[in-house]
Amino acid sequence: MSQETVFDFIKDPTKENFLKSRELIITNPDYDPYSNDLEIMEKLFEDKEYDKLNYYVNINVLLSPRAHFIKYFSLKQIGDTKASESVMFICHNILSCIEKTGDGTMENPYIVIRISDENDFLQLHLRKKYTQQRLVQHEGKYLDVLTLEDGSELHFDITDAYQRAAFSFKKRNEQSGNQEEQPKKKKWWNF
Numbered sequence: 001m002s003q004e005t006v007f008d009f010i011k012d013p014t015k016e017n018f019l020k021s022r023e024l025i026i027t028n029p030d031y032d033p034y035s036n037d038l039e040i041m042e043k044l045f046e047d048k049e050y051d052k053l054n055y056y057v058n059i060n061v062l063l064s065p066r067a068h069f070i071k072y073f074s075l076k077q078i079g080d081t082k083a084s085e086s087v088m089f090i091c092h093n094i095l096s097c098i099e100k101t102g103d104g105t106m107e108n109p110y111i112v113i114r115i116s117d118e119n120d121f122l123q124l125h126l127r128k129k130y131t132q133q134r135l136v137q138h139e140g141k142y143l144d145v146l147t148l149e150d151g152s153e154l155h156f157d158i159t160d161a162y163q164r165a166a167f168s169f170k171k172r173n174e175q176s177g178n179q180e181e182q183p184k185k186k187k188w189w190n191f
Contacts, residue, residue, distance in 0.1 A: 006062050010093050018097035021063060025113055026160045028059045033114045033161035035060040041070045050074045054083075063113050065094045065120035095125040102157070106136075109143050109155035118144055118156045130154075135162075 006024050009017035025031055037060045044053035053074045061067035068091035075084035098121050101111040112118055122128045130146035135158075137143070142162040143155045 007090065009097060010090060013093050013097055013100075015097065015100040018094075018100065019111070022111070022113055025059060025063055026164070030059045031164060032060055033158075034165050037061045038064065038066055038070075038114075038116060041067055045070055045074055048077070050078050054078070060114070063094055064117065065091050065098075065124055066116055068094065069120070069124060091124070095121055099125065102155075104154040104156075106138055106143065106145075106155050109141075109157040111157045113161065115144070115158060115161055118146060118158075121156075122146065122148075122154070 006021050009021045011017075035058075037056075037058060041053055041056055041061070044050075044056065054071060056071075068087050072084050072088045072091065075081075075087060098110055098112060098117065102108040104110055110118075110121065112121070119130075122130060128148050130148050132147040134145050135142060136145055141157055141159045144158050146154050146156070148154065
């Protein structure tokens, strides 16, 4: 799979094209919705290791709005305006395509790849914050329900991420013989 294939939806940013690109990510054996890649990228930015950060790429960050947002700032730091604008364009397209996947209701939730995409969508696209988060099952799907500051709720379909995380957790436990808690959701890093 090439990056060009994953980013095909940029040429024609429809829901269908975005979901095809998303499918390439979630079916990849290396897909890990709880990977620490975003934390690694944030640390590289904090340590001013911009060259390493700008070339940091793997399956778990290809369609992460936050990964592109971090790279945007990194590229700005080294003065590469053209590349920073391109990366921000990708970030905006990912966010707008997430919006096209649903309307945030329980019946038509937004579809994300990583749990962190929920916060990215709220903060970077809608300019909102949430006060409460809970997991619910609805018609065979796992949904994160975020209660916003105004009391309204948005629903995000995290079925694929949840199932992959549960599978990875079970596999790690079987390999190590440990019975640990499942990974907790990661917090948003404020710029």
